[in-house]
Amino acid sequence: MTFARAQLDGPSLLAHVRQWAHELGFSQIGVAGIDLSAAEDGLLQWLSRGFHGEMGYMAAHGLRRARPAELVPGTVSVLTARMDYLPASTPPGWQAVEWDRLCRPHEGVVSLYARGRDYHKVLRGRLQKLAERIAGEVGPFGHRVFTDSAPVLEAELAARSGQGWRGKHTLVIDREAGSLFFLGEIYLDLPLPPTAAATGHCGSCTACMDLCPTGAIVAPGQLDARRCISYLTIEHPGSIAPELRPLMGNRIYGCDDCQLACPWNKFARRSPLPDFEPRGPLVGQTLTILLGWSEQEFLAHTEGSPIRRIGHLRWLRNVAVAAGNALRRQDDAVLRAALARLREHESAMVREHVAWALEQRPPAPQGAAGAPAAPGA
Template identity: 50%
Template sequence: MSHSTKNLNDLSHAIKKWGLELGFNQVGITDTNLQTAEQEHQAWIEKGFHGDMDYMAKHGVKRTRPAELVPNTQRIISARLDYLPPEAENSTSILQDSHKAFISRYALGRDYHKVMRNKLQKLCEKIQSELQSFQIDQFEYRAFTDSAPVLEVALAEKAGLGWRGKHTLLIDKNNGSWFFIGEIYTNLPLPIDEPASNHCGSCSKCIEVCPTQAITAPYEVDARRCISYLTIELKTSIPEEYRPLIGNRVYGCDDCQLYCPWNKFAEITQEPDFSVKHGLADVNLIDCFNWSEDEFKSKMAGSAIYRIGYLQWLRNIAVGLGNSETTPEIIDTLKQHLHHENEMVQEHVRWALDRHLA
């Protein structure tokens, strides 16, 4: 082993240790070869499964060839951060109460973009400050978390953080799938980790429980049917055929994770920023629907939910109310919003009211 190789090995071990000290739950390292993932991604795009998410296609090979996005990239440092808050243990009971608003567990606390980006930047700064002790001169880097054309799951799988489940999310056999991942692209030729092996076996629970049958085949999701896409990414009217299937899921959907057997090993997050804000783990649809725009902005400030905006929030809540068990209060609430100034909101309120009055 040459001296430089030893230094790189030592630095790799140090990076993983520093990552854990910063609060990450796991750190792995991989190379830039995404040839197989590139073929799969292109086939997915050609099927039109990305829907209105034009950004999934417009960057070409920058998404699948890291050095095209960030010149000189030789390695990707991939980091995992668990997010499941303790209050999320009532998830299935919320789903079964049609008067409650179910919000994807990842969005109950502070916006993960901010939390992950801050930790990744601190890790980069730590590496930079310690380079001389490893006799390494130059450290080029860029950090990402769901914020650029990056194949995060494919990279994390290669880095040993887990395997891509049949629902296309990353699963770790010791920690389930309730976690975020982020990346540091770097020029450092660090030693790489072994990829994770697949342990889904013959299980198809995620495919069976998907409310809209969006998992069209193992390891393939048609985003146009996915409730997360319909309630978050889609900015226009939700197709009527999917509205009854959405139930009370007003921001995202966790069914494929809630019923995944591997999540019995999931750990509750130790990250304070992911604790539930404003009681969002257990709120009534009517209460959410009656928020003014100022209330929405105030309560959702610093949350991932803020990104969809007030009108899309009302659209989603209207669908949830349309799927609720009928009560006089729900009918009165919908009638009060029947002539909302926004045409999209108005359309979904009409649909919801018609379901109760039919």
């Protein structure tokens, strides 16, 4: 069926787009309008409080994030897409498995979404194919594809178009799919009909706020990125504040705690795509091994992975923090030796975090009255 642009039947075209998107591995399609003015005040307040940390691009783009037609002139509607990323091989009771990883201090934990192929590449390619499919039906049209790659109010657009509601952790939650999914957008100069927004269903639950290791969710729907472990391990370019390091545990790239805590993720869906299947070197590795990766080994193990973009130096910084936290739980001569080999690293940032890690030791045993135990006690 071919749609003449001059006589575009928006609802009929959208029905076809949903079918094509499903064939490309997307879970849901929605459409949002471009008037996001109601979100501007919240964005400005978030920026004014410095919650964006050192992500200077967020402040630089300012309100363009809330004005799609300024970002891409000619835009009249936004097509939103959701893609589940929980791997098909994920076992039942996966939340308990992931919580257990966090109780193994000598294992480095990478966030679930980052264990497979870089989602930017997966979504961008498939969104572009979807746009080409639309063009094949309506003829050439103005559009631009986004996958967490430009000043876009992604979660706001997703919520307005019915992909889910904004949870108290600020992520989008769907009643039938939880929150373990990626979002992407196509800005269009086609007037597609907006889809209905979803209603919120967090109720009085505060599990995500209560279990955030660093207290980064400062109020419902308000995230201070400067305290968020995902920000600290990925976006933050320099030294991690010493008072935050002990709270990071063994998380070396990203953090899933707020999503593991969310009751709605019992409905998280497995992805039909092989792209998100975990890669062996990134799952279940000891910190000793990860500290020993040369830059060449790091690049080889993270080829095609989102992890590669932080670079080897931030990687060593993150693993050193985790190693220090492990040594605070239980001393380990092998892990100490791996850290010691990095004492003279050319990077001052790496040396700083390695030195901190080497200073960490388990607390001294206490006697019955709270004093240090006597020798041999």
